[in-house]
Amino acid sequence: MITVVGGAGKVGATTGAFLLMRDVDDVVLIDILKDKPQGEALDLGHMASAIGSSRKVIGSNDYKDMAGSDIVIITAGFPRKAGQTREELLAINAKVMAEVSDAIKEYAPKAKVLVLTNPSDAMTYVVYKRLKAPRSQVIGFSGLLDAPRLSYYASQKLGISPASILPIVLGMHGENMFPVPRLSMVGGVPLSELMTKDQIDDIVKKTVSAGAEVIKLRGYSSNWAPAAGLTLMAEAIKNDQKRAIIASVILQGEYGVNDVVAEVPVILGKNGVEKVLEVPLNDEERQGFMKSIDAVRALLNSLPPEYK
Numbered sequence: 001m002i003t004v005v006g007g008a009g010k011v012g013a014t015t016g017a018f019l020l021m022r023d024v025d026d027v028v029l030i031d032i033l034k035d036k037p038q039g040e041a042l043d044l045g046h047m048a049s050a051i052g053s054s055r056k057v058i059g060s061n062d063y064k065d066m067a068g069s070d071i072v073i074i075t076a077g078f079p080r081k082a083g084q085t086r087e088e089l090l091a092i093n094a095k096v097m098a099e100v101s102d103a104i105k106e107y108a109p110k111a112k113v114l115v116l117t118n119p120s121d122a123m124t125y126v127v128y129k130r131l132k133a134p135r136s137q138v139i140g141f142s143g144l145l146d147a148p149r150l151s152y153y154a155s156q157k158l159g160i161s162p163a164s165i166l167p168i169v170l171g172m173h174g175e176n177m178f179p180v181p182r183l184s185m186v187g188g189v190p191l192s193e194l195m196t197k198d199q200i201d202d203i204v205k206k207t208v209s210a211g212a213e214v215i216k217l218r219g220y221s222s223n224w225a226p227a228a229g230l231t232l233m234a235e236a237i238k239n240d241q242k243r244a245i246i247a248s249v250i251l252q253g254e255y256g257v258n259d260v261v262a263e264v265p266v267i268l269g270k271n272g273v274e275k276v277l278e279v280p281l282n283d284e285e286r287q288g289f290m291k292s293i294d295a296v297r298a299l300l301n302s303l304p305p306e307y308k
């Protein structure tokens, strides 16, 4: 069983739909909004019936209903309101993470936890600290959004399928992410050899600003792409795929970094993060990666002390 906390929200409900469409598992949608998770679950139940799936889906306002979950996906939180600072939002969503973590501790202490809520690096850290779980159990989302965006823009320039690109994006989610074109391969050939410097600069810029572009065009943030990424991560864990995926983990010495969350390639399987992979960065890339790590550190430093 997979629980989505924040399940009545845009990413949460879409993730519920994709989990059912790909027959990953039964789904529980938990949200604080009255009736909404139940309404989403009813519609999704009708969808499951339409596609001939016997998977169950329920909506709930009670954290108790996550009991027995193998995976808990956290998409719960609030967007930034006009006049609100990033620090204020950080504190508000950290409080939500603490509350959800306490529920996980009580009802699904063995669950692998996937964290999407923004700012996702800091929220992953809060859940990790609050759960006092091994780092293999708490996995931040975002790599499977940022990396496919790099593939998308590169594929458009090269006129090839995005599926034939193995993209590498490291570090922090958001404007301080660090795409690495030299290690992003098409049939073993680096993107940096297939494109001019200007083309590379352009796809990197578009990847970094992709989230903002979606909001600018339609007025609210991405749901389809993150829901797809979350579904693939849940599938890798549930089906013990031992698949290499870019995800945010707490680094414990890898890349010479300790106690900081960063996007890096990992192997995902039934135990969560089963291995953290260290990509071979050159000196210049290492500097870029460390700049991104510094930005994560600054974000973690601005967390209220009770969440560190």
Ligand SMILES: NC(=O)c1ccc[n+]([C@@H]2O[C@H](COP(=O)([O-])OP(=O)(O)OC[C@H]3O[C@@H](n4cnc5c(N)ncnc54)[C@H](O)[C@@H]3O)[C@@H](O)[C@H]2O)c1
Pocket (backbone or CB within 6 Å): 005, 006, 007, 008, 009, 010, 011, 012, 030, 031, 032, 033, 075, 076, 077, 078, 079, 096, 099, 100, 116, 117, 118, 119, 120, 141, 142, 145, 173, 221, 222, 223, 226
């Ligand atoms: N990391 C990423 O790549 C990425 C991508 C997209 C969105 N996001 C973030 O994910 C979060 C969700 O986005 P969305 O578009 O689905 O927002 P949304 O507002 O549509 O959904 C959030 C849901 O969380 C619920 N919620 C709030 N507090 C709760 C609690 N304590 N328990 C249970 N539910 C609670 C709300 O009622 C709401 O239904 C936001 O923080 C957004 O910024 C991150």
